[in-house]
Amino acid sequence: GQQLNQSPQSMFIQEGEDVSMNCTSSSIFNTWLWYKQEPGEGPVLLIALYKAGELTSNGRLTAQFGITRKDSFLNISASIPSDVGIYFCAGPQGGSEKLVFGKGTKLTVNP
Amino acid sequence: DAGITQSPRHKVTETGTPVTLRCHQTENHRYMYWYRQDPGHGLRLIHYSYGVKDTDKGEVSDGYSVSRSKTEDFLLTLESATSSQTSVYFCAISARGRGDEKLFFGSGTQLSVL
Numbered sequence: 001g002q003q004l005n006q007s008p009q010s011m012f013i014q015e016g017e018d019v020s021m022n023c024t025s026s027s028i029f030n031t032w033l034w035y036k037q038e039p040g041e042g043p044v045l046l047i048a049l050y051k052a053g054e055l056t057s058n059g060r061l062t063a064q065f066g067i068t069r070k071d072s073f074l075n076i077s078a079s080i081p082s083d084v085g086i087y088f089c090a091g092p093q094g095g096s097e098k099l100v101f102g103k104g105t106k107l108t109v110n111p
Numbered sequence: 112d113a114g115i116t117q118s119p120r121h122k123v124t125e126t127g128t129p130v131t132l133r134c135h136q137t138e139n140h141r142y143m144y145w146y147r148q149d150p151g152h153g154l155r156l157i158h159y160s161y162g163v164k165d166t167d168k169g170e171v172s173d174g175y176s177v178s179r180s181k182t183e184d185f186l187l188t189l190e191s192a193t194s195s196q197t198s199v200y201f202c203a204i205s206a207r208g209r210g211d212e213k214l215f216f217g218s219g220t221q222l223s224v225l
Contacts, residue, residue: 042217098169
């Protein structure tokens with residue numbers, strides 16, 4: 001099946017720094033979804049992207065749907081301690097309604 | 112927050128014993144899903160349901176069965192638990208089952224098989 005490759009696997013940053021992570025695939029996706037999972041909880045949807053080239057913001061978070069439709073980026077500006085968690089990209093597998101998830105980027109923010 | 116309750120939140124069991132995890136929703140959503148989360152693998156779909164008594168397999172369904180006798184409840188059963196099934200299990204729901212639709216997740220069940 002389709003796979004989503006997320007990088008980096010983990011990040012350790014200082015509070016106030018900007019963060020950038022990405023998700024790539026060898027297959028085309030028509031939708032990109034970014035979820036955040038806080039410790040001890042289930043993932044929560046942050047941003048959904050539906051069109052190639054689309055740039056969408058949610059507060060300090062900005063995500064982009066790559067022009068090739070094979071990648072997506074998530075940026076967090078001016079990180080704060082509550083940004084800690086695992087960030088997952090996800091998208092519907094080709095020809096089905098089932099979501100495939102990347103393996104996640106674990107973010108640690110040092111105060 | 113979406114009304115999703117998973118029970119138990121934590122369970123320790125022995126190899127070879129049956130285990131049932133429960134997901135209960137108050138949203139009246141048609142679609143329900145069971146995922147497992149493991150380090151290095153992210154979230155992988157085990158089984159899903161698209162209505163009462165309607166279920167289908169996901170990516171990692173071997174060793175698991177599910178049942179949905181009511182809209183609000185989706186049960187995941189490990190008939191004979193193995194150590195490889197030690198994981199965190201998440202239930203999720205959605206209204207229309209579309210791949211571009213938002214999933215609402217429960218808080219997870221930590222299962223340890225010794």
